[in-house]
Amino acid sequence: MIAEPSALECVLLVALPALLGVAVLRIAGVRFGSDQLAFAAWTWPAGAFVLALIELVCLLLGITQHYWLAVVAVAVVAACAFAWRTRAATPGATTPAPRKHRWDDVVFWSVVGLGAFATVLAALAAAAEPCVIADEGTLWAMKARAFSYDWFAGDFVRAQGLSTHADYPPLNPLLQAWTHALASGFTLFSNRVPIQLCTLSLWLATAAALRRRVPGWLAGLLLLVLLLDPFWHAACLSAEADSMVALGLVIGCDAWLRSRTSDDRGHWAVASLGLAFALWSKNEATLYFASACLAAGVVAVAARRSEVAPAAKRRWPYWLALPLGVVVWQWAWNHWFHFQNDLAGGNPLGKSFRELFVAQFADRIGPVLAEIAGLLVRWDRAHGVLLLVLLAPLLWPRVALARPLGIVTLALLFGLLGANLVYVGSWLELHYHLTTSHARVLFQLVPVSLLWFAALYREATALPRAERRESPVVAVAHWRHSAP
Amino acid sequence: MFARPTMPARWTFPTAAGIAVLWLGCRLAALPAAWSARSGVWSRAETALTKPRQWRVLASTGISPEEVAALGVLRPDGRLIAYGDLGRVPDAQRGYAELLLDMQHHRLRSLLYPNPSDTRRANSPDELRAMVAEPCAGEVVVADLSQSGEPLPVEQFTLLHEERHDGILVRYWRRSTPR
Numbered sequence: 001m002i003a004e005p006s007a008l009e010c011v012l013l014v015a016l017p018a019l020l021g022v023a024v025l026r027i028a029g030v031r032f033g034s035d036q037l038a039f040a041a042w043t044w045p046a047g048a049f050v051l052a053l054i055e056l057v058c059l060l061l062g063i064t065q066h067y068w069l070a071v072v073a074v075a076v077v078a079a080c081a082f083a084w085r086t087r088a089a090t091p092g093a094t095t096p097a098p099r100k101h102r103w104d105d106v107v108f109w110s111v112v113g114l115g116a117f118a119t120v121l122a123a124l125a126a127a128a129e130p131c132v133i134a135d136e137g138t139l140w141a142m143k144a145r146a147f148s149y150d151w152f153a154g155d156f157v158r159a160q161g162l163s164t165h166a167d168y169p170p171l172n173p174l175l176q177a178w179t180h181a182l183a184s185g186f187t188l189f190s191n192r193v194p195i196q197l198c199t200l201s202l203w204l205a206t207a208a209a210l211r212r213r214v215p216g217w218l219a220g221l222l223l224l225v226l227l228l229d230p231f232w233h234a235a236c237l238s239a240e241a242d243s244m245v246a247l248g249l250v251i252g253c254d255a256w257l258r259s260r261t262s263d264d265r266g267h268w269a270v271a272s273l274g275l276a277f278a279l280w281s282k283n284e285a286t287l288y289f290a291s292a293c294l295a296a297g298v299v300a301v302a303a304r305r306s307e308v309a310p311a312a313k314r315r316w317p318y319w320l321a322l323p324l325g326v327v328v329w330q331w332a333w334n335h336w337f338h339f340q341n342d343l344a345g346g347n348p349l350g351k352s353f354r355e356l357f358v359a360q361f362a363d364r365i366g367p368v369l370a371e372i373a374g375l376l377v378r379w380d381r382a383h384g385v386l387l388l389v390l391l392a393p394l395l396w397p398r399v400a401l402a403r404p405l406g407i408v409t410l411a412l413l414f415g416l417l418g419a420n421l422v423y424v425g426s427w428l429e430l431h432y433h434l435t436t437s438h439a440r441v442l443f444q445l446v447p448v449s450l451l452w453f454a455a456l457y458r459e460a461t462a463l464p465r466a467e468r469r470e471s472p473v474v475a476v477a478h479w480r481h482s483a484p
Numbered sequence: 485m486f487a488r489p490t491m492p493a494r495w496t497f498p499t500a501a502g503i504a505v506l507w508l509g510c511r512l513a514a515l516p517a518a519w520s521a522r523s524g525v526w527s528r529a530e531t532a533l534t535k536p537r538q539w540r541v542l543a544s545t546g547i548s549p550e551e552v553a554a555l556g557v558l559r560p561d562g563r564l565i566a567y568g569d570l571g572r573v574p575d576a577q578r579g580y581a582e583l584l585l586d587m588q589h590h591r592l593r594s595l596l597y598p599n600p601s602d603t604r605r606a607n608s609p610d611e612l613r614a615m616v617a618e619p620c621a622g623e624v625v626v627a628d629l630s631q632s633g634e635p636l637p638v639e640q641f642t643l644l645h646e647e648r649h650d651g652i653l654v655r656y657w658r659r660s661t662p663r
Contacts, residue, residue: 001599002537002595004537121525121526121529125526125528125529125532126532127540128528128544129528129543129544130544130545132545132590132591138590141594142593142594142597150601159601189540221504221505224511225507225508228511228512233525379507395500
């Protein structure tokens with residue numbers, strides 16, 4: 001039955017996950033007062049992630065959608081009660097924010113307000129059309145209906161087998177299924193709302209991350225780069241998961257960089273949550289996560305080889321347990337249901353990625369390189385910031401490759417490389433695959449690249465002149481020595 | 485890996501910043517054009533706020549409330565087949581006809597799922613016969629986009645509903661004796 005939530009249900013649709021998010025952040029040790037904009041930006045993804053976890057547990061326990069509202073309401077009350085009893089974390093030795101001027105704040109907040117308004121307006125405009133066309137309708141919304149209906153009808157595997165991407169992670173569809181539970185039917189319009197709130201959170205999270213590192217005028221300019229890209233407008237209009245990946249990456253990277261300077265346990269938790277959020281949104285995030293792990297390994301090996309630095313105390317990154325858990329869970333989920341990725345062999349050709357990559361490399365590498373080169377210099381796209389990622393190790397190696405920023409630089413480089421190499425080994429016709437997804441997929445990396453650039457700028461301008469001239473090896477060593 | 489020669493940051497950073505400002509200037513100069521291109525966002529927002537759900541579905545997909553009501557006979561155990569005899573379409577128009585058929589199939593599926601959960605596309609009478617012959621516990625409805633005005637090439641189906649939207653005729657046929 002087609003239905004839409006009532007006004008009260010619309011309030012619950014947003015308010016319950018938001019309350020969950022506030023409670024989760026407080027329990028994790030994040031203080032509202034330390035960065036109000038960041039707290040506001042992180043609230044929705046935190047709540048949405050926990051909401052999806054609750055829904056997943058309900059599915060596994062066979063609790064039908066009629067009871068989801070009650071279950072979530074109980075969870076909200078319990079989380080809020082626990083958060084209320086949790087003592088607020090003591091302020092850590094946070095990095096001092098950039099010097100603020102009144103005009104600087106006016107520029108920054110004007111751009112933030114403009115972007116938020118444009119995002120909400122576009123999201124509202126999307127409701128002129130039902131969510132039945134393109135990937136948002138035929139892929140994501142259909143997966144949501146599979147959770148709402150097929151799961152309980154015992155037809156989940158067969159129905160997903162007809163889907164083009166049965167292996168995609170379920171965070172997006174689970175959030176859409178929340179609207180089905182509230183409306184007691186299948187929604188055509190309001191199922192976009194939870195995803196569009198992720199896009200709004202992405203805007204606020206990027207703004208908070210930039211403002212923390214660069215002056216307001218520069219943060220405003222960088223935000224305009226994002227806002228003026230046509231893909232931003234498209235992200236606001238649709239219920240696809242690309243902006244969710246971008247949101248998770250921005251939150252994960254921002255919180256991780258914050259944790260390196262303040263050792264605030266709340267930031268470790270948020271970094272963990274951000275990465276897990278991205279990994280549970282779409283498969284590309286697994287590639288970016290693997291890139292980040294590889295980058296961390298490269299930087300660690302390079303730092304260990306330098307004789308300048310003393311041996312640093314080893315700390316096992318427990319915070320990685322959640323993102324790693326999501327990776328393992330998703331693998332087990334697909335393995336259990338026999339869902340296979342089309343690039344990994346689950347395609348009509350029946351060939352693995354490696355086979356296709358080797359066979360097609362000579363023919364495809366040229367067109368793929370030409371596509372990325374053309375994209376990076378297009379003046380009407382924001383992808384130009386990725387060109388800076390490519391050039392930074394050559395132009396500013398002392399800053400770009402020093403820890404912890406070096407890990408982000410290399411992770412972005414590896415991620416960019418990997419995302420392009422996917423097209424070499426793709427089973428789809430190259431022109432079709434490039435046209436339909438290349439720029440859109442790489443746009444996932446644009447917001448986190450803007451954050452990276454802001455961090456690069458901050459590091460470059462914060463270092464004393466003498467230190468800037470030091471060899472990068474010395475810079476790495478200093479980071480090792482001073483890192484908490 | 486870190487000890488390669490570097491370009492002086494004191495001029496590369498301002499150069500990069502200059503290029504960025506130039507780029508942004510170009511983008512901002514093109515803002516009026518971009519805004520006018522997106523001005524539809526205002527009218528679409530107004531549509532979203534003022535028009536009823538059925539009106540927006542019809543305007544976007546071409547599927548009327550009457551069609552949705554007629555297809556209400558379908559339950560999850562039923563089957564909906566989008567049919568068009570592409571072999572009778574002239575070569576020059578076949579690509580468009582196939583696209584139309586595919587879009588209608590996906591729109592109906594996305595709109596109605598899981599009522600029915602089984603939706604298919606038949607491009608020829610033979611494909612249609614084979615799909616109709618397969619066992620089905622519930623109702624079978626055929627969305628006929630063949631534009632021929634002739635009866636279906638399979639027996640036991642009666643006309644359920646007929647709709648013409650933007651010059652495209654869609655006739656819905658229901659199996660009169662469900663198995």
